[in-house]
Amino acid sequence: MSRIDRGLINSHWARLWPEAILQMAQPDRSDNKPIVWGKKLICWGPRPFRFNNSWLSKQGFLDFCEAKWYNYDTVRWAAFILGKKLRLLKSDLKMWKSTQQDPNCNNLKVCVAEIKRLKDWYKIHDLTDHELSELANLKKLKKQVMIRIESKHMLQSCFRWLKLGDKNSKFLHLVSRIRQQSNYIAGM
Known part of the structure; x- marks a missing residue:
C-alpha cells in the first residue's frame, strides 16, 4: 500500500474495535481503489447460488x-x-x-477495433460485399455486447442498493429543507 492508502486511528478507537483491518475495495468505474475499514473476515458458510x-x-x-x-x-x-x-x-x-469467462469487455474492444479498421480501410478503398456484411455483423455484435454489459451493471447496482439501502445524502436533505422553507406560509 502506498502512503495515500492508509488510515488514521487513535487508541480509543483501537480499543473499541481491536480486530479492525484496512482493506482495499475493488474500483467501480475508475482506477482508484477505495480503502475500507472492516473487521477480520468471518466465514459465514457457503454463498447462496444466484442465477443471472x-x-x-x-x-x-x-x-x-x-x-x-x-x-x-x-x-x-x-x-x-x-x-x-x-x-x-x-x-x-x-x-x-x-x-465461462466474461468476454464482454474483450469482445467490445475487439469489435470497436475491427469497426475502426474497416472504416479506415473504407476511407482509402471501397469495401467489398463481404467486408460490408462483416461490418454490419460487427455493429450488431457490438450492440449485443453493450446490452449485456448494461444489464450486468443494472444487476450489480440492484444488488448494491439492496445490500446498502437507499442513503439520503446531505445534499438531498439540504434541497428538501430549502424547498420546505420556500413553501412555508407565515400567515394569512
Whole structure:
C-alpha cells in the first residue's frame, strides 16, 4: 500500500474495535481503489447460488441445461426427483459458470477495433460485399455486447442498493429543507 492508502486511528478507537483491518475495495468505474475499514473476515458458510438472467442470452446455455436435466437419473417420488435434479443442475451451473469467462469487455474492444479498421480501410478503398456484411455483423455484435454489459451493471447496482439501502445524502436533505422553507406560509 502506498502512503495515500492508509488510515488514521487513535487508541480509543483501537480499543473499541481491536480486530479492525484496512482493506482495499475493488474500483467501480475508475482506477482508484477505495480503502475500507472492516473487521477480520468471518466465514459465514457457503454463498447462496444466484442465477443471472444474462445467462439466458448466452449461446448454448439452454441446450446445456436441457442436456444436463435429461441426463440425471433419479428414481423416487416426483418431489424428490425435482429436488435432486435442481441440486445437481445447481452444481453443474456453478461449474459451467467457472468455465465461462466474461468476454464482454474483450469482445467490445475487439469489435470497436475491427469497426475502426474497416472504416479506415473504407476511407482509402471501397469495401467489398463481404467486408460490408462483416461490418454490419460487427455493429450488431457490438450492440449485443453493450446490452449485456448494461444489464450486468443494472444487476450489480440492484444488488448494491439492496445490500446498502437507499442513503439520503446531505445534499438531498439540504434541497428538501430549502424547498420546505420556500413553501412555508407565515400567515394569512
